Amino acid sequence: GIRRTCLQHIRSEHDRVLKPLMEKPASGGDDFESETILLVDPAYHSNVGDHMLTVAEQEYLERLGWASKKGINTRTSEDDYDSSDDISKKFGHMECHYVQSGNLVPNCSPTHLEHISKMAKVALWHAGGNWGDLWRDAQDVRLASMDVLLGLGFTVVGMPQSLYYKKEELRSSDSLALRKKVQQGLGLNETDSEKALKHIQSKLILTWREKESYEQGKELYPFARNELVPDIAFQLGPYEPIRRRDAPFEMVDILLFLRNDYESQVSDSRSEDAIQQLLQKATRKHGSDGVTFRIVDWDDRLDLLGIEQDFFTNSSAELLSMGKVVIADRLHAAILSYLSGLPFVFLDQVSQKLTRTLGVAFNSWSGCQDSQAGMYIKSTSLEDALGKALTMLDEYNLR
Numbered sequence: 001g002i003r004r005t006c007l008q009h010i011r012s013e014h015d016r017v018l019k020p021l022m023e024k025p026a027s028g029g030d031d032f033e034s035e036t037i038l039l040v041d042p043a044y045h046s047n048v049g050d051h052m053l054t055v056a057e058q059e060y061l062e063r064l065g066w067a068s069k070k071g072i073n074t075r076t077s078e079d080d081y082d083s084s085d086d087i088s089k090k091f092g093h094m095e096c097h098y099v100q101s102g103n104l105v106p107n108c109s110p111t112h113l114e115h116i117s118k119m120a121k122v123a124l125w126h127a128g129g130n131w132g133d134l135w136r137d138a139q140d141v142r143l144a145s146m147d148v149l150l151g152l153g154f155t156v157v158g159m160p161q162s163l164y165y166k167k168e169e170l171r172s173s174d175s176l177a178l179r180k181k182v183q184q185g186l187g188l189n190e191t192d193s194e195k196a197l198k199h200i201q202s203k204l205i206l207t208w209r210e211k212e213s214y215e216q217g218k219e220l221y222p223f224a225r226n227e228l229v230p231d232i233a234f235q236l237g238p239y240e241p242i243r244r245r246d247a248p249f250e251m252v253d254i255l256l257f258l259r260n261d262y263e264s265q266v267s268d269s270r271s272e273d274a275i276q277q278l279l280q281k282a283t284r285k286h287g288s289d290g291v292t293f294r295i296v297d298w299d300d301r302l303d304l305l306g307i308e309q310d311f312f313t314n315s316s317a318e319l320l321s322m323g324k325v326v327i328a329d330r331l332h333a334a335i336l337s338y339l340s341g342l343p344f345v346f347l348d349q350v351s352q353k354l355t356r357t358l359g360v361a362f363n364s365w366s367g368c369q370d371s372q373a374g375m376y377i378k379s380t381s382l383e384d385a386l387g388k389a390l391t392m393l394d395e396y397n398l399r
Contacts, residue, residue, distance in 0.1 A: 014235065035119040037120050040123050046311075100138060155202070254325050264349060298316065328354075
């Protein structure tokens, strides 16, 4: 109940900022010559969270009138992705590839973009957590594309992002590079006058899913229009837990959904022995014995479920559903737990994007912040997370 109402309020925040920029013009309106809309560099790769954002963007576009040939909520089966096909032909919008889309959509070549610009007025840069220097490939091509897209007449909308830099010099150089690209693309001599700013802010809109990213965005890119918008993955669902009687695995009390890359803050404890020791400490405090657990990440579902497709599909929710309570340090594992009605404990990775991103989304309505009714809670360490998961098992009568 409360999660569904919260989801409605989060989506209202999406609509407040994004709908006027993305909605399909009504037939006969002044902008009816916009035959399509462009999604730039959507993710079709093994990072399930990134592909989850792609599916959310596609579903939101459909809700805004860019209807696909297949309909909403159909891209959740492995059979929907055939690498020999241009998948964007199935949609009511267009897509192109720089570094994240593989061979599923055409390249964002200048010639192809020029062709699309005759049919589309808006280019949406794919959402995610890669603005900065953590995942540089996506950032480099995004910056490099700006003068091309703006020069072809597109209004460029950056879908909700997290901004994170470890290196101050790169933070500054990217700011200067974007300003220069905008100036070149729009044919401006400067970017500071009232007239120039008004024009730029009508053509370049950057949206951020964290308040801290939004504040940094305003500081680094004051020439652009910066907006605070919840993570677009909340356009998905709501779902139900997927628990088949013939599932090839047993349910566990606690599913530890822990990343295994350099964004992790708990990689040293990501082993069964380490978790067992922490769990023993937690059970002494909470008086629980015989608790079962399993450590997973997205790619584990391939072997567990006997599938080959590593995109976001029903199997993603089925993997999470093997736990009565989920502990997650992956943002979109936490969001998918929320969308699927699963109790979860979240634990931050290096940039604190779980606390920050969920904070913006749940600030959409006071009821979203009722963590007990919403069945979620923040933890400060892996031991703390295990203790809180044990409490949830009892509090929600899940034993």
